[in-house]
Amino acid sequence: METVAKFICAFCSEENVIEVDISAGMYQEYIEDCQVCCRPNKIKVYFDEETLTPHLEAEYEE
Ligand SMILES: [Zn+2]
Numbered sequence: 001m002e003t004v005a006k007f008i009c010a011f012c013s014e015e016n017v018i019e020v021d022i023s024a025g026m027y028q029e030y031i032e033d034c035q036v037c038c039r040p041n042k043i044k045v046y047f048d049e050e051t052l053t054p055h056l057e058a059e060y061e062e
Helices: none
Strands: 002-008 015-021 027-033 040-047 054-060
Touching: 002 040, 002 054, 015 027, 015 040
Parallel strands: none
Antiparallel strands: 002 015, 027 040, 040 054
16 A cells, blocks of 8 residues: 655755555665655655554665
């Protein structure tokens, strides 16, 4: 099941809309390139256990 979620780029602060797939796990971590500045963000995705709402955090990836 794919859900649309948003994260704020750690480099340029622009909002990115991505799809997250809950079937890949309740906690996920991966690299996603910013759609605006193309720099790599380390994305951490947590799903709320009750509502299954995704929560995203973006960090710099060196
Ligand atoms: Zn960016």
